[in-house]
Amino acid sequence: MQTSPVLVARDVRVSFGGVPALDGLDLVAAPGRITALLGPNGAGKTTFIRCCTGLVAPEAGSIDLFGSPPGSATARARVGLMPQSTGAWSGITPGHLLRYLARLYADPQPVAELVSRLGIGPFENTPYRRLSGGQQQAVNLAGALVGRPGLVFLDEPTAGLDVRAKRNTWALVSEVRAAGVAIVLTTHDMHEAATLADEVNIVDRGAVTAKGTVAELTRDVDLEEVFLANTTGDRA
Amino acid sequence: MSLDLSPTGSAAPRTQQVLAHARTEALLIARNGEQALLALVIPIAILLGGRFFGDRLDLPFASTAPSVLALAIWSSCFTSLAIATGFERRYNVLERLSATPLGKTGILLGKALGIAAITTGQVVVLAGVALLLGWRPDPDPAHLLVALLCAVLGMAASAGLALSLAGTARPEVTLAVANLVYLVGMAAGIMLPVARYPSWLQPLIQALPTGALGEGLRSGTPLSILVLAVWCIAGLALSRKVFSWTS
Numbered sequence: 108m109q110t111s112p113v114l115v116a117r118d119v120r121v122s123f124g125g126v127p128a129l130d131g132l133d134l135v136a137a138p139g140r141i142t143a144l145l146g147p148n149g150a151g152k153t154t155f156i157r158c159c160t161g162l163v164a165p166e167a168g169s170i171d172l173f174g175s176p177p178g179s180a181t182a183r184a185r186v187g188l189m190p191q192s193t194g195a196w197s198g199i200t201p202g203h204l205l206r207y208l209a210r211l212y213a214d215p216q217p218v219a220e221l222v223s224r225l226g227i228g229p230f231e232n233t234p235y236r237r238l239s240g241g242q243q244q245a246v247n248l249a250g251a252l253v254g255r256p257g258l259v260f261l262d263e264p265t266a267g268l269d270v271r272a273k274r275n276t277w278a279l280v281s282e283v284r285a286a287g288v289a290i291v292l293t294t295h296d297m298h299e300a301a302t303l304a305d306e307v308n309i310v311d312r313g314a315v316t317a318k319g320t321v322a323e324l325t326r327d328v329d330l331e332e333v334f335l336a337n338t339t340g341d342r343a
Numbered sequence: 344m345s346l347d348l349s350p351t352g353s354a355a356p357r358t359q360q361v362l363a364h365a366r367t368e369a370l371l372i373a374r375n376g377e378q379a380l381l382a383l384v385i386p387i388a389i390l391l392g393g394r395f396f397g398d399r400l401d402l403p404f405a406s407t408a409p410s411v412l413a414l415a416i417w418s419s420c421f422t423s424l425a426i427a428t429g430f431e432r433r434y435n436v437l438e439r440l441s442a443t444p445l446g447k448t449g450i451l452l453g454k455a456l457g458i459a460a461i462t463t464g465q466v467v468v469l470a471g472v473a474l475l476l477g478w479r480p481d482p483d484p485a486h487l488l489v490a491l492l493c494a495v496l497g498m499a500a501s502a503g504l505a506l507s508l509a510g511t512a513r514p515e516v517t518l519a520v521a522n523l524v525y526l527v528g529m530a531a532g533i534m535l536p537v538a539r540y541p542s543w544l545q546p547l548i549q550a551l552p553t554g555a556l557g558e559g560l561r562s563g564t565p566l567s568i569l570v571l572a573v574w575c576i577a578g579l580a581l582s583r584k585v586f587s588w589t590s
Binding site: 138157160161162178180183184185186187188190191192193194195197198199203208210211212214216221224250252254255256257258260283285286287288 | 345346347348349350351352353354355356359360363364366367370371374375430431433434435436438439441442443444445446447588589
């Protein structure tokens with residue numbers, strides 16, 4: 108299994124209307140590891156993902172994905188993205204969406220098996236707008252995995268899910284890690300970060316203010332205390 | 344059931360990607376009831392009205408039929424495209440797809456192909472209905488060539504304006520403005536010939552994309568090609584400058 112980093116971000120800076128959104132953020136993600144970005148709303152987590160997918164151009168710093176810049180053909184072929192919310196046409200059915208996404212890749216996951224594994228079958232032909240939040244999240248996760256990515260961005264993948272759906276998602280994310288995929292997980296759920304992450308990066312006001320394994324960060328106090336000590340509150 | 348999740352990601356051939364996107368966009372637009380109303384129901388109603396009552400309004404059917412084809416282009420390539428794209432931004436569809444092998448260029452290519460396919464189908468159906476109702480288009484090859492060029496340029500110009508609107512405004516605003524502009528455009532040259540306006544207003548109507556498209560299809564006015572080419576360049580350049588992929 109490849110172990111060298113597939114994502115290296117150095118001193119990434121972005122501002123909107125003069126307000127810094129990313130203020131020198133550094134991050135490295137390696138295959139077979141879950142790298143969590145844990146931070147309050149407005150900390151810059153989603154902006155960082157948008158930089159990595161080429162939607163936002165950093166004003167300074169560098170981002171390297173599989174040796175290529177964000178948005179390049181090489182990066183796009185090997186990256187999977189689960190957006191924070193929706194991410195699909197309101198009238199499309201999950202089956203149609205996943206078959207369409209599969210057509211964008213040379214060697215996609217078999218859609219029927221993916222649908223079965225994520226429990227999408229019962230609502231495969233229901234328009235996306237009529238799905239529950241949990242069902243939409245399942246479809247979004249399937250969409251992120253259908254192209255057999257080497258790096259997956261999961262932007263708050265379990266926000267709004269009930270406990271059972273959350274556990275199912277965590278189990279699948281762990282399988283994806285075990286298969287050698289690098290995962291960047293954004294969350295503000297301490298328990299999720301503690302359960303899944305190999306490395307936690309606490310982000311506040313666009314920069315990493317603390318990082319390490321959960322064991323390293325919680326040597327003296329629990330993760331919530333570490334989070335509070337290293338963040339300044341929501342900006343959203 | 345276990346999946347092989349090992350990372351082997353690679354992109355499909357470019358043509359396959361773009362065609363997959365075009366097909367999906369076209370199917371979603373075709374299945375949308377409101378879009379069908381704009382695309383076929385209203386134009387066919389106008390064709391029927393023009394055929395049986397147009398003379399009373401001094402609008403001969405020979406003029407109404409090409410006007411309706413211009414309306415089809417205007418409704419699909421401006422109104423429908425603007426509304427669909429506005430909601431794609433809202434629902435993070437563009438954000439998700441720009442991270443796939445399709446990328447931004449592929450999205451635009453697929454979108455253009457999809458809307459062109461829808462519009463072509465619409466024009467074929469409406470032209471067929473018009474022919475059944477007795478329309479006999481001018482067989483002059485020069486007129487036909489001008490009309491064809493105007494149709495293609497009108498589609499691109501309308502699309503550029505649609506993307507400029509959808510790429511900057513909130514989708515609710517896009518929805519309202521696109522429908523309002525659709526109605527204004529109908530009056531400003533699409534359905535109503537330029538000659539029906541006061542002489543002082545005619546140059547302005549002729550200089551609008553709607554006026555140039557309508558006149559190009561009705562009268563084969565060569566000036567329309569130039570006007571639409573300018574709108575085409577301006578619209579696409581503006582959309583490239585202002586379009587935001589996220590809402």
